[in-house]
Amino acid sequence: MRQIGARQEAGKVGGIGSCGRELCCSTWLTDFKSVNTAAARYQNLSINQTKLSGQCGRLKCCLNYELDTYLDALQGFPDNCDTLQVAKGNAFLIKKDIFKNLMWYTLPDSNKQYPLSIERVNKIKSLNQQGIRPEELEPVEVVSSKAVEKEPEFVELVGQISLRTLEKADKKKKQQQQSKSNRPQGSGNKQHPQGRQQSPVQKQQGGGTHPKPQGGNQPKKQGGQSGNQPQHRHHKHQNKNRPNNPNQGQGKA
Numbered sequence: 001m002r003q004i005g006a007r008q009e010a011g012k013v014g015g016i017g018s019c020g021r022e023l024c025c026s027t028w029l030t031d032f033k034s035v036n037t038a039a040a041r042y043q044n045l046s047i048n049q050t051k052l053s054g055q056c057g058r059l060k061c062c063l064n065y066e067l068d069t070y071l072d073a074l075q076g077f078p079d080n081c082d083t084l085q086v087a088k089g090n091a092f093l094i095k096k097d098i099f100k101n102l103m104w105y106t107l108p109d110s111n112k113q114y115p116l117s118i119e120r121v122n123k124i125k126s127l128n129q130q131g132i133r134p135e136e137l138e139p140v141e142v143v144s145s146k147a148v149e150k151e152p153e154f155v156e157l158v159g160q161i162s163l164r165t166l167e168k169a170d171k172k173k174k175q176q177q178q179s180k181s182n183r184p185q186g187s188g189n190k191q192h193p194q195g196r197q198q199s200p201v202q203k204q205q206g207g208g209t210h211p212k213p214q215g216g217n218q219p220k221k222q223g224g225q226s227g228n229q230p231q232h233r234h235h236k237h238q239n240k241n242r243p244n245n246p247n248q249g250q251g252k253a
Contacts, residue, residue, distance in 0.1 A: 007032050010056035017054065024061060035059040039067050042074065044095050073098040081121050085128045087135045105137060114139035 004012075011025035025032070037047055040063060045052070054060045077096055084091040084105060091105040094113060102115040114137050116124075127134055 005032075006056040006058060007061075010054070015055050017060075019062075023055060025056075029061060032061070033064055035061060035063050039063045042067060042070050044097075070098065076101070077103065077118060078122055078125065081125055084121070084124050084137070085133050086124070086137060087133050091137060100142070102140065102142070107137075115142055116140065 007025055010023065011029075014026040015023050017023050035058070037052075037059070040047060040052055040059075043063070043066065045063075052059055052063070074096065077098075081103070082093045086107075089108045091107055091114070094104045094106055096103055097115075100115075101118055103118065103121050104113045104115050106113055116137060117140050120138060120140075124134055124137070
């Protein structure tokens with residue numbers, strides 16, 4: 001039996017780190033070195049335990065990877081410059097930016113941060129050693145090289161969206177209304193399609209060149225039968241009174 005620590009256990013179990021890659025302790029890292037919070041301070045990282053701790057619950061091993069590079073870059077910054085004396089009061093050092101060679105200070109009267117160049121810090125430090133307090137810090141204007149991204153403004157899509165089909169339908173309705181309004185109203189004489197004008201008598205008769213028969217010329221129909229049918233009924237009635245055998249009448253005589 002052999003007792004192992006939390007880092008060795010995480011290497012045995014494996015997993016994926018916050019960087020999206022497989023854990024270093026489970027792939028290639030075999031020698032575990034101690035990691036302190038000073039490594040985070042040198043790199044100007046916020047001391048946040050949840051962000052700086054790894055899967056094992058200890059500080060991440062990757063904090064030591066770039067520590068030597070930061071220590072070499074910090075050698076160009078002046079030492080013992082945590083406080084600077086000016087007319088407004090004492091300015092306190094907050095952080096050091098090794099990429100832009102700037103040192104950030106704050107004044108007790110405001111929460112604003114003032115970036116100073118290394119040359120300006122050395123000059124104020126020499127004046128303080130002589131017992132002179134400059135009136136201002138004379139900060140440097142920091143210009144970001146990144147393009148400023150404009151936030152999208154609120155746009156009311158309901159007022160901007162227009163459907164072509166709806167627009168066409170509206171145009172058709174407007175054209176129809178205009179055509180109706182332009183038509184002359186109260187025109188009584190309408191022309192025949194053939195160019196002739198009909199009289200009111202012809203309109204009543206159905207129009208035209210072939211008038212309907214009037215009066216007694218048209219045979220009247222009663223009950224859906226012709227006028228000659230009652231005559232046939234009279235003949236049938238007479239036939240019933242006649243004897244079927246013609247010799248019967250002669251015998252009686």
